[in-house]
Amino acid sequence: MAKREEGITENLLLCAKKEFLEKGYKEASLREIAEKAGTSTGAIYVRYPDKSALFSALVKPVAEGLMSRFCAAQDEHFDLIFEGKAETSQELSTAYLYRFIDYIYENFDAFKLLVCRSDGTKYQDFLHGLVRLEVERSGEYYRQLREVGKIGETPGREVRHMLTSAYFTAVFEVVAHDMPKEKALAYVGQIARFFNAGWDSLAQWK
Incomplete structure (x- = not known):
């Protein structure tokens, strides 16, 4: 019985993913999902209280994983900074960017939902959440760099917000345009070089 219930849940999630990918959250139909899964809407409501909970089941793990x-x-x-290796920060940033791309492509459909099909859900501002966090942390990061004499200036909050927003928008274009992974890796490498040079110029490293 447990295996049967598990099979129903897996099939519902698979059909829900297809429906959300095709129509987006707002236009997706629980009735259509149930029909394609060969079950009833009641089977959905037993497992998920509403459509948003069903959508969340598909994207929450990867959203939390990326965060x-x-x-x-x-x-x-x-x-x-504390190790005296702040000058290698750009290399570290680029290395993590490639790791993020690996993670995104391991969970591509879920990120497609998260980035392109989440309008109307609490996840519609996911990228903005990343931007806000980066802006807050980068402010403290630059403050500490300035304290130890590594940089001459601290880019203002407004500038950091606009550039960070542009950065994340550019990176997630690989998802929006269904870019093959090999091409995406080359693309984000160019983005990293562009933004790294820009941040270095603004911060005036010593």
């Missing part, structure tokens, strides 16, 4: 990796990357950048 966890992002926070780890930020922590390592702060560690570089």
Whole structure:
């Protein structure tokens, strides 16, 4: 019985993913999902209280996974300051970017939902959440760099917000345009070089 219930849940999630990918959250139909899964809407409501909960079941794990990796990357950048290796921060940032791409492509459909099909859900501002976190942490990061005499200026909050927003938008274009992974890796490498040079110029490293 447990295996049968598990099979129903897996099939519902598979059909839900296809429906959300095709129509987006707002236009997706629980009735259509149930029909394609060969069951009833009641079977959905037993497992998920509403459509948003069903959508969340598909994207929450990867959203939290990426956020966890992002926070780890930020922590390592702060560690570089205390280790006297702040000048290697751009290499670390680029290395983490490639790891993020690996993670995204391991879970591509879920990220497609998260980035392109989440309008109307609490995840519609996911990228903005990443931007806000980066802006807050980068402010503290630059403050510490200035205290130890590594940089001459601290880019203002407004500038950091606009550039960070542009950066994340550019990176997630690989998802929006269904870019093959090999091409995506080359693309984000160019993005990294462009933004790294820009941040170096603004911060005026010593």
